[in-house]
Amino acid sequence: MDWDDEGPPDLVGAGGELASEETPVKVPITIVTGYLGAGKTTLLNYILTAEHGKKIAVIMNEFGDSLDIEKSLTINKDGESVEEWMEVGNGCICCSVKDTGVAAIESLMEKKGKFDYILLETTGLADPGNIAPMFWMDDGLGSTIYLDGIVTLVDAKNILRSLDDPAGKVEGHEETDDAHGPVMTTAHVQISHADVVVINKSDLVSELELQAVRDRIESINGLAKIFVTSQSVVPHLEGFLLDLHAYDSVKELDRPGLGHSHIDKTISTISIPLPIMTETQQSALDAWLRSVLWENVLPGHTPSDGPAYDIHRVKGRFFAHDGREKFIQGVREIFDVFDNPSEQPDPDVSRVGKLVLIGRHLDRFDFGKSLADAVGEAPPT
Numbered sequence: 001m002d003w004d005d006e007g008p009p010d011l012v013g014a015g016g017e018l019a020s021e022e023t024p025v026k027v028p029i030t031i032v033t034g035y036l037g038a039g040k041t042t043l044l045n046y047i048l049t050a051e052h053g054k055k056i057a058v059i060m061n062e063f064g065d066s067l068d069i070e071k072s073l074t075i076n077k078d079g080e081s082v083e084e085w086m087e088v089g090n091g092c093i094c095c096s097v098k099d100t101g102v103a104a105i106e107s108l109m110e111k112k113g114k115f116d117y118i119l120l121e122t123t124g125l126a127d128p129g130n131i132a133p134m135f136w137m138d139d140g141l142g143s144t145i146y147l148d149g150i151v152t153l154v155d156a157k158n159i160l161r162s163l164d165d166p167a168g169k170v171e172g173h174e175e176t177d178d179a180h181g182p183v184m185t186t187a188h189v190q191i192s193h194a195d196v197v198v199i200n201k202s203d204l205v206s207e208l209e210l211q212a213v214r215d216r217i218e219s220i221n222g223l224a225k226i227f228v229t230s231q232s233v234v235p236h237l238e239g240f241l242l243d244l245h246a247y248d249s250v251k252e253l254d255r256p257g258l259g260h261s262h263i264d265k266t267i268s269t270i271s272i273p274l275p276i277m278t279e280t281q282q283s284a285l286d287a288w289l290r291s292v293l294w295e296n297v298l299p300g301h302t303p304s305d306g307p308a309y310d311i312h313r314v315k316g317r318f319f320a321h322d323g324r325e326k327f328i329q330g331v332r333e334i335f336d337v338f339d340n341p342s343e344q345p346d347p348d349v350s351r352v353g354k355l356v357l358i359g360r361h362l363d364r365f366d367f368g369k370s371l372a373d374a375v376g377e378a379p380p381t
């Protein structure tokens with residue numbers, strides 16, 4: 001379907017059926033990251049050629065890659081935002097958008113019609129925590145896309161070395177660097193922000209090595225779903241790359257043993273219980289989150305000379321005193337507290353409130369005590 005330069009007609013959805021004007025269908029975007037050579041392009045090429053009956057836009061935000069599919073798309077026009085695309089038989093479109101912001105993607109959709117899904121491949125050195133907030137928009141802003149999740153590919157053979165390699169240190173985090181402590185590498189940052197981690201190149205390692213990789217990843221990010229692949233061949237797309245709903249569901253909070261692994265010395269996952277809360281306590285929680293995430297100040301903690309903490313991902317759930325279930329979602333300094341968006345609360349979900357933090361140097365501070373002091377006990381029922 002081609003739209004003219006006026007942009008998409010308001011009342012017609014991607015399938016041609018009438019869509020209500022108040023609730024335009026939003027297109028989910030998945031960010032695909034992974035260290036150099038992990039298999040991102042192999043994965044996206046697989047999706048572009050697989051039979052899945054979906055209209056997927058694969059956007060490559062990298063230039064000069066050696067693979068032909070990317071070479072044919074490499075364009076550069078005086079630093080301007082340029083788009084070039086290639087249509088694929090199965091309804092997919094592969095394109096290279098230099099400026100991958102929301103506006104560039106919306107302009108691509110105006111020209112090519114709406115997609116069912118958008119996959120954005122970042123460069124191997126990208127920090128997904130810098131990209132995700134671009135797609136985290138308030139409904140009020142009328143964006144036509146929403147962030148479905150972050151998928152990080154790791155190379156089973158090289159990931160442990162990448163995590164321990166001082167040369168892979170992330171730039172821009174020097175202020176929190178510890179003179180003798182472990183370094184935070186790009187590999188750490190890509191794993192800590194992930195909603196799904198794909199351990200690729202499993203053909204190159206033994207079962208034992210694979211288990212060590214899995215343990216290390218779980219210790220960094222206790223919330224991510226982990227899949228193991230070879231040649232980036234994924235068994236299914238839903239829940240793996242598409243329909244992740246990583247920012248509107250919190251199912252993984254009930255995983256047993258969450259936040260109990262301390263194998264990785266740099267980044268860890270911690271889990272803090274949350275009581276049933278009154279309005280006042282919810283305001284206190286909100287103030288606590290603002291202090292911790294926006295000001296980097298842990299309430300009740302006296303600043304010392306040691307390194308500061310760095311929070312990459314926040315996810316939580318609690319129950320309000322009136323029975324409503326609330327979710328907490330955050331990436332870096334952005335966070336949101338909202339009602340469980342599903343009409344039917346999951347009956348399997350335990351009614352235990354919990355806040356999970358993923359970040360750096362979390363073990364040096366008592367986040368649990370600080371939060372408990374801030375919100376207090378559950379109200380009497």
Ligand SMILES: Nc1nc2c(ncn2[C@@H]2O[C@H](COP(=O)(O)OP(=O)(O)OP(=O)(O)O)[C@@H](O)[C@H]2O)c(=O)[nH]1
Nearest residue numbers: 035036037038039040041042124200201230231232
């Ligand atoms: N043995 C093995 N090789 C693989 C596998 N998946 C990908 N490769 C190879 O690994 C190399 C890198 O794969 P790419 O898909 O280009 O990786 P990438 O993440 O896009 O790499 P950059 O764009 O350079 O960051 C290619 O030569 C692939 O053929 C796998 O599961 N096993």
Ligand SMILES: [Zn+2]
Nearest residue numbers: 040041042065
């Ligand atoms: Zn690539």
